[in-house]
Amino acid sequence: MGSTQRGGHGATIYSVAERAGVSIASVSRVLQGSSAVSDATRAKVLAAVDELNYVPLGAARSLAVRQHEAHGLVLPELTGPYYAELLLGFETRAAELGQSVVLVLTEGKRDLARTLRQLATRVDGLAILGASSLPDAALRGVRGSKPVILIAGDAQPDVEAVGAENEGSARELTAHLFDHGRKRLLFVGDPDTAADVRDRYRGFVAAHRARRRKAAEPVRTAFREEDGAAFAQRVLDGEVEADALFCANDELALSVMHTLQDGGLDVPGDIAVVGWDDVMTARYVRPGLTTVRQPVRELGALVAERLHERVAGFPPKEGRQVLPTEVVLRSSCGCPPHPHLPSHPS
Template identity: 50%
Template sequence: MTGNGDSLPTATIYQVAERAGVSIATVSRTFSDSSKVAPRTREAVLEAAHDLQYVPAAAARALAGRRTRALGAVLPHIDGHYYAQLLVGFEIAASELGLSVVLALASPDGVRSTAALDLLGRVDGVAFMAPSAADDAFVARVAAVRPTVTVARGTVEGADAIHAENRTPARELTAHLIDHGRRRIGFVGRPEPGSDIAGRHRGCLDALEAEGLSLVRLHEADPVEDAGREVAERILRGPLDLDALVCGNDELALAVVARLTEGGVRVPEDVAVTGWDDSLAARYITPGLTTVRQEVAELGALAARRLAARIDGDPALEPVTVGSRAVLRASCGCPRAA
């Protein structure tokens, strides 16, 4: 099902052509071989298609009379460890299958969302990675006409779904902090519905509720370094009412640790901090960062292999979950030798 339960839109190629001020042949060429369309015209068609929530029908691919031998990957960005590893795994698996990869950076705020539409004319199937790459309604429209796989986001009708395990490891990690005597625990991250970080947030709440505790504060932050530093700045400006922070990823956690330390807050003596991803830096900072290791590259590889199978005619399968495990280091209060 789509995220909001809305039915799929019924915009037609004629409406897109009228709105863009071009012929239906130009609209068709835009989605079958956009290199033959002038850049300004192409952008007008894509903008009209976006505004009308139009996705080209599967017939447009048949009219092109060929397969592209390419897989599409839609991500919100490729900054940081997580998305880089996801894309590396996807590209390696695609290469092993003799397929190329076309990347689109897109987000549902409309700023870059036409990039995903442009992608449809150049690939045989699409993998949408993370909720912020596109909203569920758009993904469902694409899944109705193209083989589609989603990674690290909620299930969408017609698309294969591949997830990492988040809730259980986050519950165990938070319980570990409680075992260290931490009772005033906050969470850093933006728990968007269906996202990995939402699962981590829920797991954190599970552990707190099991002990009769409540989350002291949710610091909503995008999973990037600058947002982590901003969270730490807010903590430094107020009274220190936390003794632990569960961060949605390592990038946030590393930035929080660095800025808190600069501000005179000791980690883990004053505030324990945990991350997620087991990035390279997590192993070498002092104190070492307690985190969760998940096979991000394998997530990307599974997505590529599953998408290729869907293109070859396999039906959609039940969601697949890839395991994760905690890696204990000193930032949570464990002995440094751990």
């Protein structure tokens, strides 16, 4: 089965050797990371691999005996609670299925296409979060040779997508802010960074249209704590005017709320703040953070299960599998504190 080492789009180790003008043994040594080749030979082989989108079948033996040894999980980074929950759900379900997990972080990687191809040689299938930030060549190079599932992305030909519902809950949460009498709403986060954030902004816009209002352009902010603090400072300085902030995730929302409060603004009296994810901290801050709960751990588990099924030979499911989300009302939007929820950190 693995004698010709066939890779993506019909490329083989022989065609790589022919394109590079070197022996098959030289190609093999380069792909195995051996130092027993010259820099010039290594450069020629890697250039041929890139041109042919070659992915060797490093897991051929496990496939032949129907034992799937490893799942590749590709994440942008590991900072923030979202990634930790997703990884926990994925790794736990993979372990239950007898699979190991090979984790790759794309942040700081210069050649993502090559990074994915190298990962594909070590695993039976790949699950990728943040595919919208990957170059097209990165996905093309692996999806023809290994099962690929996109997390929180859009389905593509022969590539399955799994995610959580975004647009409907975003529309509901935005409408709730209007119901509190808020008139100047801003969406904080960049819809171009990910399909799920794009859909949240679509829900934000849809809620405005339903009330014959025009939604403001999004405040294109990255999603880390320091980015939220920097944006909140602009509000405090009077550069940005709003009476409600719809933050694309809880990390942003909590940072924004903390900075606004330190600067003397009352939340929600002066300005309402809502988020997305329902991280644990959201229920312990004061005021409690109104947000949207999405089943991140369950999402990770579903991706691991579907990847296992794909490697076993099941075809990809059509469309996008979507897990439900739920608006969670606390008091940062203007609702009274719930008597059964904690009102202070414990």
